[in-house]
Amino acid sequence: MKDGSGERTRVVLLAAGQGKRMKSGLPKVLHEVLGKTILGRLLTAADEVRPEHIHVVVGHEAEQVEQHIKDNPSATPVSTHLQSPQLGTGHALMQVAPSLKDFVGTLVVSVADTPLLSGATLKALVDEHKRSKAVVSLLTTDVDDAKNYGRIVRDEKGNVMGIVEHKDASEAQRAIKEINPAIYCFSWPTAEAALATLKNENQQKEYYLTDVIGWAHDHKHAIASSKVPDWREVAGINSRIELAEAMRLMRDIAVTNLALESGVTIVDPAGTWIAPEVKIGKDTVVLPGCYITGDVTIGENCTIGPNTVMKGRVVVGDNSSVSQSLVVNSEIGNHCKVGPFSHLREHSVLRDKVKVGNFVELKKTIINERTNASHLSYLGDSTLGSGCNIGAGTITANYDHITKVKSRTTICDGASTGSNSVLVAPVTLEENSVVGAGAVITKDVPKGALAVTRAELKQVDGWAEKRKKKADAAKLEAAKGI
Ligand code: UD1
Ligand code: CA
Numbered sequence: 001m002k003d004g005s006g007e008r009t010r011v012v013l014l015a016a017g018q019g020k021r022m023k024s025g026l027p028k029v030l031h032e033v034l035g036k037t038i039l040g041r042l043l044t045a046a047d048e049v050r051p052e053h054i055h056v057v058v059g060h061e062a063e064q065v066e067q068h069i070k071d072n073p074s075a076t077p078v079s080t081h082l083q084s085p086q087l088g089t090g091h092a093l094m095q096v097a098p099s100l101k102d103f104v105g106t107l108v109v110s111v112a113d114t115p116l117l118s119g120a121t122l123k124a125l126v127d128e129h130k131r132s133k134a135v136v137s138l139l140t141t142d143v144d145d146a147k148n149y150g151r152i153v154r155d156e157k158g159n160v161m162g163i164v165e166h167k168d169a170s171e172a173q174r175a176i177k178e179i180n181p182a183i184y185c186f187s188w189p190t191a192e193a194a195l196a197t198l199k200n201e202n203q204q205k206e207y208y209l210t211d212v213i214g215w216a217h218d219h220k221h222a223i224a225s226s227k228v229p230d231w232r233e234v235a236g237i238n239s240r241i242e243l244a245e246a247m248r249l250m251r252d253i254a255v256t257n258l259a260l261e262s263g264v265t266i267v268d269p270a271g272t273w274i275a276p277e278v279k280i281g282k283d284t285v286v287l288p289g290c291y292i293t294g295d296v297t298i299g300e301n302c303t304i305g306p307n308t309v310m311k312g313r314v315v316v317g318d319n320s321s322v323s324q325s326l327v328v329n330s331e332i333g334n335h336c337k338v339g340p341f342s343h344l345r346e347h348s349v350l351r352d353k354v355k356v357g358n359f360v361e362l363k364k365t366i367i368n369e370r371t372n373a374s375h376l377s378y379l380g381d382s383t384l385g386s387g388c389n390i391g392a393g394t395i396t397a398n399y400d401h402i403t404k405v406k407s408r409t410t411i412c413d414g415a416s417t418g419s420n421s422v423l424v425a426p427v428t429l430e431e432n433s434v435v436g437a438g439a440v441i442t443k444d445v446p447k448g449a450l451a452v453t454r455a456e457l458k459q460v461d462g463w464a465e466k467r468k469k470k471a472d473a474a475k476l477e478a479a480k481g482i
Contacts, residue, residue: 008105016059035293048119088206162214181234385413
């Protein structure tokens with residue numbers, strides 16, 4: 001198989017740096033951009049080129065980065081490679097080279113601090129690299145402010161000759177507006193020969209990966225470059241200000257797509273935060289103050305918000321409304337009403353036409369069709385049938401603090417609970433059973449039965465008047481004593 005023409009592809013992500021300017025205990029690549037870490041976003045983009053393997057170079061806080069990769073498995077096998085100490089981006093790639101002994105194909109190498117890089121852009125680079133049979137391909141982009149980016153140096157014919165780092169650049173080179181986003185393809189193993197030639201004789205005393213481009217030029221290897229039209233897609237995050245800018249841009253792109261492509265009304269685009277992976281159906285209205293990230297799918301004709309947070313894996317059907325609520329890893333059916341001020345936690349499921357209202361918290365609770373829990377309830381580890389009515393203040397006591405055991409509550413079709421009832425789990429309310437207000441239910445209630453746990457009501461005629469007279473007399477006595 002000829003170098004560069006092979007179909008095999010691998011990706012290397014450079015993530016060993018500290019990101020000093022973030023001023024953070026967290027490695028830079030683990031900062032989140034709309035619900036997903038920067039590294040997580042790069043891994044997703046890398047998946048789109050269908051590589052056989054992704055190599056991540058780790059160094060600063062390596063254990064944290066490795067743990068994050070383990071906790072968020074990618075579609076592609078991922079291995080990590082320790083770079084310690086971190087002697088530059090070229091040195092970072094040297095740490096991976098021994099694992100590529102038998103690899104012949106396209107090696108994509110990217111910095112890992114560019115959360116907006118799309119899989120499509122990366123894939124276009126790889127396709128063009130393979131098509132052009134270049135030994136080195138790189139993305140470039142034009143900027144107004146070249147900051148500390150490496151500058152692309154071209155000859156009089158416009159061919160790329162090399163990259164010069166800002167710190168090493170002459171005044172004339174610093175004026176160049178075409179910069180290096182540090183996203184490349186290398187034909188492997190041809191380009192591997194460059195690694196042995198890298199020297200750290202530069203301002204930063206680092207082994208620069210950028211010198212591989214100069215090496216390719218010196219060796220008359222073909223270099224292909226493609227320009228990204230909007231520099232912001234390939235901007236590296238170096239500070240929290242840039243992190244916030246990336247979030248804003250990502251939000252703008254997501255909201256614009258939803259409005260233009262999906263027919264969603266976003267009432268206040270600048271005050272609504274939606275991650276690009278969120279899917280929303282047509283004629284749904286998103287009111288101001290929503291923060292929606294994660295694997296979220298919302299149907300058509302819904303009203304979401306104001307001030308609603310959804311994260312994790314969330315599904316909402318059609319014609320439902322969710323107002324001023326927090327929904328995490330849960331499902332909401334069609335024609336449901338959630339909120340205001342509901343909290344759906346961890347694997348709760350509402351089937352169609354369910355109503356969950358003011359100050360109701362659900363955890364691992366399944367509620368079947370047409371059941372209402374409209375006010376002030378905690379329903380945890382519970383299954384509710386259809387057509388039930390849960391009275392205000394109904395609580396499932398699902399947790400035993402001594403044994404640490406959590407137990408389930410089952411409420412069958414048509415059952416109802418009165419206000420302020422406590423269901424001490426494990427317990428079942430059978431079909432059409434009724435729990436009276438204020439009851440504490442410690443055993444199963446049979447089908448159609450009424451359960452009450454109430455001291456008998458006593459009424460004392462004239463009690464209030466007697467009580468007042470007694471109090472007045474006592475006051476008089478006290479006054480006499482002065
Ligand atoms: C690098 C490029 C520069 C480019 C810029 C784009 C070099 C020499 N310079 O500079 O041309 O314009 O990226 O953002 O490559 N990293 C390691 N190990 C190291 C050093 C860095 O893994 O020893 C990783 C970092 O974690 C980060 C990436 O490489 O993800 C870039 O590192 P950074 O220090 O930000 O490089 P720049 O100086 O910005
Ligand atoms: Ca950088």
